[in-house]
Amino acid sequence: MRHAPGGSRSFGAAVCAALLVVTACTTDNGGGGTEGNGGNGGSSTDTIRGAWIEDPTTFDPALTQTTDDYRAARIIYDTVIRRDLDGELIPGLADEWELTAEGAVLMIGEGHTCADGTEITPTVVAESLTYLADPETNSLHTTGIFGDGEVSITGDDDTGEVSIELSEPHTDLLVGLAIPQAGIICPAGFEDMEGLAAGGVEGAFSGPYALTSANLGVSYEFELREDYGSWVEYSEQLEGTPAATLEFVVGGADAVANQLLTGEIDVAPVNTEEVARFEDDDTYELTVAATGEAYVMINHGETSPFQDEDLRRALAQIIDREALRDIAYPVGDLIATLGDENMLCANTDFDLLEHYDTDAVGDAFEGVSVNVIGTEAIGQNGAATIYVQEQLAAAGAEVDLYNTDVGSWVDQIYEEPETWDVTVYATVNNLGSISWGLGTVIGPWYVEGGRNMTYSENPEAAEAFEAAMSAESEEEMCEHYQIAQEAALQSVDFIPVSMVTQSIISREGFSVQTPGGKEDATTLRILD
């Protein structure tokens, strides 16, 4: 009966053989691109592999609404204006522009073409921007780019000009035209709107890459257009060469760091807590992009104890902004307003802020009930609001904390203002302008058609903010913004913390830039 040994040997041999086959078959790491596990991939490939969090919801730039939508739009559509590496506005499809009292005039350059060879003329640009501005389009970005008034856009192919006329002045117009959401759609896109949204109309693309493969939930591939000649001329020439192919795998943010370490992908944003895994390895480089501003949002409404300016001041005194920054966005710069020093018109005077001084608070919070709400997305498992809760409790307040998912949290801020008093908020500042963040704490309330979610009443700040939005020169605009920021900071309408950041890791042999602090996949390069 004991025949097992012979059988065991055969079985063992079979298992070993199977393992060898599996191992031999899989040493490519499944990536199918550059070298595997941590090798130098750069010069030996013409492909750069990145990662997206989820599938883009649309390839129509006007209808984009998620980070990955914006990432895709930047790759396949060019804009009339671009941002230089330091944030300055530089030519895109437009060679020159002029901000006027009525809007702006753009001078469209020559030689720009769509992916189907169609020339990008002022008429083409005007048609695309008109679509973006049209209320029927129901774009999330129309107001940010063109303001609240009516918009009229015309293109003149003889003079090469595109005129944008606004019924209400809007100083964010030019920075708005530089964001990927304002990407120029070529005429072929308007002939097949469904195909445009699905990314299936190659002739619609005005940018350097064309979408060639969309595998839902798995990956997206873009090929460099052979006829493309509209590369942005940055003040510093980008080192390396653009990839012939860009491939973005779709995966959870949690898996991306592992994929970078195994060499399955080359460049990708990673979670803040994963950055430490790359810090001691000089074959990886960290690039920081700014996506918005983090601040302590204070409810000034009737039901909130923070209607009282003295209590808001006391709140500012018990918040160590540096500590809160370290918890929420450790690589973000501290800010003295809702924007950093690279942002036009941003206040840089930190003396305008209340300083951390818990002793000065005294018994201001004794017997005060405070409802703190937050999301687990800011700081690990909602650590940012937990910090605020702890500080308030230590100061003697009776604190209720409600940390939840982003959707419920945002909904509560907007729809149930009577249920919260303070939260740690992070703007999504696509425009990269000072007005975007300030608009959430100054000016008309959300329920009255504005963007202010704090129910603050600060007439001085509101008037200056409005004047800044309709200023006729940069100097005038910044003067008004400074007044608005000083007025809001002096009455502690909000407590600035830091820039909201996105950490991008690139493997040796690859690089990426962040023009104006924003992630931009058209700057991805393979280094020699």
Add this chain to the structure above:
Amino acid sequence: MLIALARPWPAFLLRKGTELVLAVLVLIVITFLTVHLVPGDPARVIAGTDASLEHVEATRERLGLDRPVLTQFWDYFSGVLTLDLGDSWRRPGVDVNEIISTRLPFTLSIAIAGIVITIVASLIIGLSVAGLTRGNRNQWLDSIFGWVTAGVLALPVYVIGAILVVIFAVNMGVLPAAGANSLSAYILPVAAIASGPISSMSRLVRREAAIVLEQDYMRTARGWRLSTARQFAKHAVPNLLSSTLTLSGLILASMIGGAIIVETVFAWPGLGRAVVDSIIDRDFAVTRGIILTVGTFAVAMNILIDIVLALVDPRTLRAGKALT
């Protein structure tokens, strides 16, 4: 025999059919209610964090959430009856059926691979341990087997997944850490999803096999000097099939449900990750479509197992109830 079987079968099938219909109806109601019970306004989340009040209202209208609840339910219910789950809320123009049909093969592929490996590995391991420890021999092996399987069962699947990634992807570099871009990408998710079930099923097989091996017919087989392989294949395995099949059906259903975690760990583009993303995005058209599909599949699997068991062992029919 055929006559005896013919009578209980219609009643049995009718009962099972009724169970399926009732379960699906309950699923339809539950999935519909998710929209109204989960905190947060889906229109606000879908419209975007910075959307204006006007834009949020337009989104609410587009989603049909401004209509009476009963109207919304009827639209959903009648849609399900015609297999039309509507468009994704997040991706207008993209059919939920299309999302499910794109994602389902990924989930099914790791679940089916997982269950096949589970059955094969469990039979091999369970029978081997039972054979080697028969008659109180090799007790050390029995102890090791018990400890190892209990240890694996105690580990949550995401821990097992993370351990596999660290060893085989990050340190050894022989397998992909995530994604579904190659055949080799299947190995770690399948290993992770199958490790727990292999442990539980091999313990079941080992216990059942220990009893079977002591039966008279097995002694007779040994007396005929049949090879071990023949003894097991011809006499032991068929007697283990009933319990193994029952458990494997349940495991397959739970694997599809449990794929949520494995798919998240391995960025696997299946239904599990899609349902998590849809909940976060408040894309409830996708959420309820997936839950309805997976739930219906789980109920159908259980009924299928009952039918198979009734075919294998007609006593379950006469008892009026299958073993499950």
